[in-house]
Amino acid sequence: MTQQDGELDSLVRRRIRALRVAQGWSLEELATRARLSPSSLSRIENGRRRLALDQLVTLARALDTSLDQLVETDTDDVIANPMIDGAHGLMRWPIKADPGVTVMRQRMTNPPPDNPARMRAHPGREWLVVLSGTAILLLGNRRLRVETNQAAEFPTMLPHAIGAEGGPCEVLGIFDRDARRGHPADKGIAVK
Known part of the structure; x- marks a missing residue:
């Protein structure tokens, strides 16, 4: 041995x-x-x-x-460094999860897009919890305010977008396999 x-x-x-x-x-x-x-x-x-x-x-x-x-022995990448998207006011930390599920911690500074054409719709489900700050979730025709420690879950066939309100906001999001495919940027994941 x-x-x-x-x-x-x-x-x-x-x-x-x-x-x-x-x-x-x-x-x-x-x-x-x-x-x-x-x-x-x-x-x-x-x-x-x-x-x-x-x-x-x-x-x-x-x-x-x-x-x-x-x-399992793969413990080489225990530390995750943020990916910074300054153009969109986002800082993202990828987190490992089970195959087919993606967990992403995101720091947002920009409000959601005001143009409905920039909202996405695709197969799948997403779940998110606001870790700090306040997020605005645009879901179809609804504008939802999601505050610290509140969570939201929704089918991603509804047009949707998310952004920060009144300052930085940190969100932990979980995407199923189909929802992850709907966000093709950043190695298969883009935050709306």
Whole structure:
């Protein structure tokens, strides 16, 4: 076993235990859900039993995760630097998420467009929460004021646009796969 293999082995064992503890489950509870004996599970968590692929698949299911997430090692890009779009008064921080879902933190300074022709419509759904400031969401013929700690969810087939009101505004947005395709700038995502 190489050092890298040993590190992955240790990481997976720590994840299994951490996920079990996060669920508030005892060894017995997870062992029952995974159809293992509590002593086998204890030896897996403590490194005294070999990790077998079939057991990892069963444990991942019992812990309501995927095998990929259980053994993931990609932690190289933990820090995300903002992308600055000075022309539109936006600062964006891309955040990793599950495939098909994009999470984007955005800092906006400009109001939404006053020209209805600049509103977008496309398949999908979007969800957003205002982290600070006040956002204006144009949704069809409606003008909605979304304040700090308020959230909005809408089908993106409605023409829509978003901007800041009275100063900078930070928004955390979640786009499904179709909504992400509707925002082609900035590596597949553009903020309205």
